[in-house]
Amino acid sequence: MTVRRANEHLPFGEKRDPRFFGQDILSVKQFDRQDLETIFAVGHEMRGMVERVGTFDLLKGKVLTNLFYEPSTRTSSSFVAAIERLGGSVIQINNVTYSSVSKGESLRDTVRTLESYSDAIVLRHPEQGSAAEAAKAASKPVINAGDGPGEHPTQALLDAYTIVEEMGNLDGLTVTMLGDLKYGRTVHSLARLLTLFDMKVNYVSPESLRMPTELVAEVDDAGIPQIETTDLESVLPETDVLYVTRIQKERFGSETEYDAVKDSYVITNESMSTAKDNMVVMHPLPRVGEIAEEFDADPRAAYFRQMEYGMYVRMALLALVLGRA
Numbered sequence: 001m002t003v004r005r006a007n008e009h010l011p012f013g014e015k016r017d018p019r020f021f022g023q024d025i026l027s028v029k030q031f032d033r034q035d036l037e038t039i040f041a042v043g044h045e046m047r048g049m050v051e052r053v054g055t056f057d058l059l060k061g062k063v064l065t066n067l068f069y070e071p072s073t074r075t076s077s078s079f080v081a082a083i084e085r086l087g088g089s090v091i092q093i094n095n096v097t098y099s100s101v102s103k104g105e106s107l108r109d110t111v112r113t114l115e116s117y118s119d120a121i122v123l124r125h126p127e128q129g130s131a132a133e134a135a136k137a138a139s140k141p142v143i144n145a146g147d148g149p150g151e152h153p154t155q156a157l158l159d160a161y162t163i164v165e166e167m168g169n170l171d172g173l174t175v176t177m178l179g180d181l182k183y184g185r186t187v188h189s190l191a192r193l194l195t196l197f198d199m200k201v202n203y204v205s206p207e208s209l210r211m212p213t214e215l216v217a218e219v220d221d222a223g224i225p226q227i228e229t230t231d232l233e234s235v236l237p238e239t240d241v242l243y244v245t246r247i248q249k250e251r252f253g254s255e256t257e258y259d260a261v262k263d264s265y266v267i268t269n270e271s272m273s274t275a276k277d278n279m280v281v282m283h284p285l286p287r288v289g290e291i292a293e294e295f296d297a298d299p300r301a302a303y304f305r306q307m308e309y310g311m312y313v314r315m316a317l318l319a320l321v322l323g324r325a
């Protein structure tokens with residue numbers, strides 16, 4: 001009897017999990033609990049490898065395109081770090097004014113061009129639905145790194161991974177999302193992803209920046225208890241994860257509209273005095289005043305650790321999508 005090992009016929013190092021290999025990553029809706037377990041397990045291995053050897057050749061020979069039509073610090077640089085730590089390389093386009101986009105090239109044509117040089121494309125774009133549109137034009141995998149106020153699936157994966165690393169699990173927790181829940185794509189993706197777990201969710205925002213009703217309905221359909229309020233104090237004592245967001249200035253029609261809500265909530269040492277000792281405060285960053293710097297020294301401040309987890313999760317995703325995890 002011949003014992004065939006899984007993936008035996010593939011070139012050295014190739015391991016293709018059909019749930020991920022060659023797939024676009026467009027929305028968290030495409031994942032189930034088992035997918036998350038896989039991503040987190042691979043992410044955990046990536047962390048161990050980075051701690052032991054720093055850089056290794058799992059994705060040697062693979063080229064990633066980072067195509068950013070909107071500003072980014074963490075998402076863009078963590079994808080660069082992720083592919084480079086895995087031995088691959090990156091085509092970085094983060095100032096489209098210097099590319100043919102400024103000559104009027106369509107997103108579809110730009111994506112078709114870049115996929116002929118690379119193995120996957122990470123795309124950030126101001127329009128909701130743009131990643132899905134790019135994925136239709138491309139034959140290589142497209143990873144949505146934020147489509148306007150739509151979704152930010154890789155952020156939600158790293159957020160969920162952060163919760164597991166910090167709190168030990170995802171089931172049984174109360175998550176409070178605070179800030180701009182209308183335009184914040186990270187909370188849209190996270191709320192959807194949390195429906196895979198046994199959670200309770202509170203939404204705290206100014207009246208004008210409430211979570212979109214269709215999203216609340218989706219979460220409700222999944223049987224997740226939700227509370228909407230403008231009053232943080234009323235839900236803070238029961239909160240296990242406080243997920244703070246920035247008011248998304250760039251999505252407002254006018255400066256006056258933004259000014260009316262910009263300082264609605266500010267986390268300080270004092271405002272956190274009624275919160276549990278065993279809880280975490282997260283933020284996708286950048287922050288623009290909604291968490292006072294004095295709180296950074298508090299052990300519950302997890303937002304800087306959250307950034308680091310992001311690199312491991314993105315390493316895991318790249319390895320899975322490119323067929324080597």
Ligand code: ASP
Pocket residue numbers: 146152185186245246284285286
């Ligand atoms: N960096 C996150 C995003 O791109 C959060 C933010 O910008 O407020 O959505």
